Amino acid sequence: MAGLSTLAKTSDRAFPFAAELMGVLSIAALGMLGFLLFPDDLAFLTRLIGITLLVLSLDLVTGYCGVATLGHAALFGVSAYAVGNACIGGIREPILLLGVGIIAGTIMGAISGALITRFRGLPQLVLSIAIGQLVAALANKLSSVTGGSDGLSGITPDPVLGLFRFDMYSRTAFTFSLIVLAVVFVLLLRFVRSPFGLLCRGIRDDDLRAQMIGATVYPRLVIMYAVSGAVAGVGGALNAMTAGVVGLDSVSFERSAEVLVMLVLGGAGNLWGALFGSVVFQIFEHIVSATNPFHWMTLVGLLLIAIVLFAPRGLSHGVAVLWPKIFKRGGRA
Amino acid sequence: MQTILSIGLDGISYGMVLFIISIGLSIMMGLMRVVNLAHGAFAMIGGYLASYAMRDLGAGYALAIVVAVIGTIIISIPLEILLYRRIYRKSDALTQLLLTIGITFVIIGLANFIFGPTLKAIPLPNALSGPLDIGFRMIPTHRVFVIVCGVITALALWLLIDKTEFGIRLRASVDNSDMADSLGIRTEWIYAATFALAVGLGAFGGVVGAELLPIEPFYALRYMVTFLVVVSVGGAGSIAGALAASLLLGLADTTGKYLAPEYGEFFFYLAVIVIAFLFPRGLFGRAH
Secondary structure, X not given: OHHHHHHHHHHHHHOOOHHHHHHHHHHHHHHHHHXXXXXXXXXXHHHHHHHHHHHHHHHHHHHHHOOOOOXXXXXXXXXXXXXXXXXXXXXXXXXXXXXXXXXXXXXXXXXXXXXXXXXXXXXHHHHHHHHHHHHHHHHHHOHHHHOHHHOXXXXXXXXXXXXXXXXXXXXXXXXXXXXXXHHHHHHHHHHHHOHHHHHHHHHHHOHHHHHHOOOOHHHHHHHHHHHHHHHHHHHHHHHHHHHOEEOHHHHOHHHHHHHHHHHHHHOOOOHHHHHHHHHHXXXXXXXXXXXXXXXXXXXXXXXXXHHHHHOOOOHHHHHHHHHHHHHHHHHHO | OHHHHHHHHHHHHHHHHHHHHHHHHHHHHHHHOOOOOOHHHHXXXXXXXXXXXHHOOOOOHHHHHHHHHHHHXXXXXXXXXXXXXXXXXXXXXXXXXXXXXXXXXHHHHHHHHXXXXXXXXXXXXXXXXXXXXXXXXXXXXXXXXXXXXXXXXXXXXXXXHHHOHHHHHXXXXXXXXXXXXHOOOOHHHHHHHHHHHHHHHHHHHHHHHHHOOOEOOOHHHHOHHHHHHHHHHHOOOOHHHHHHHXXXXXXXXXXXXXXXXXXXXXXXXXXXXXXXXXXXXXXXXXXX
């Protein structure tokens, strides 16, 4: 981690906004690659982008603040339902709907953050699960608002900026989502290097010491949770708008567990890791789970065990460590 | 009145099943500080083995329980040696979560591969399947059996931990593992024995509670959270706490499901949040 941040610092000096430019270029390149690899399945890629935003959002609290949570899908699902209802209720402009998602996500994030970050360790984990399950039970019960187990359908937003209609091949949805992802990613790259973001990392590493140097821990964690909620809200809003339907799966425990797996696969505490893990995991899942969902579970399980044993800091960290070594060896030979 | 009686009976027997399964997890968490999300998977393995022993090998109910407990312990031994040993006490919560979720996924996948996705019944013997007359009304014998099992488990564990040599060593390791180690207690053996005990209790609970928590591949995932919640509410490592938490949550869940079934597990988790705020260390938990 230290190596990565110094790397970012030096490149900052050499060229302003280098990291941001890298972010935009990589997401554009990933998007192009996706477009080439799955030209007939843009709906899948669009869904992938929504979940990627949720993984980024989880990285903010788990990777940067050290809060272990298994209820993060609640933030995603609540904003997806909010956006769905707003759209059915008459707000059809996609940018406005994004705003609705952000507000809903922020509120939900602040509430769950206020509850969850008061504790540490096991009570924290259990509270996060309890909040996630509470939201899931409510989503199932309040079928007048959420559509219950049938899902909330009939979400038809207007064309983006009045120009680009959401077409059945998901071209608009994909491009729109990709642009939103790039913007959010760049903003987050700056955000996690801000004094606030750095202090959150300090709290994660040693909250007692952070208190000693005068940081108020609890309010900061709640604010970080609210920011995380906003990011999850963007993901939820995109998901609701592009899919046109919000189901109970968007608040499920499985969703929360899956995004945690993606985050750790890529490497928590690193936005690039979150991006990488989410993309790799979902493409892999898309290909394998089509054949047999249970074989997929066995594979994910083995993968998780392997990561904990051999790459405890995630694939992105493994690559960051191995890359120079391989490169040097290649140079010598 | 009838409703209150049935809620009480169902709630208590459900709570007892939760207790038998969760107490193993609780002891493990108290001693090894491992958040073992795969505990439900071990209970599920127990259920599968019992079902297999009874339906395919023609064993009786009692023998099936023994087979299930011993078989699950044998299956879990390589997991303990290869995986769990690495995460005892030292590693952070995230590592433990991922490793044990990984183990759970593998077990679910394999269980489905070997036994198929259908529900597996564990037929009850005649002595336990009928109703029991307790004077003023009839109640299902199985419920009484479960409650008796729970009480016996609690008593036996209390005797084991408070009155035996093993219990003394175990408590010493819980209080200060390094000091216990330097006094000549083989803590790695204590850990291994406790792990086997925890897994065995889980398997026992899985078989006995199969009527209330039916055995199928997603059992491990479906109830994973429930067991963890019971331990957290009761306070890790406390028998009395786990018993109180199981009964409380069992009653809360059953009452909610009787009176407002459409809310699902809403009341269960509401109770969890309230208790977590009132007793952040669990009902009978100690500061670590």
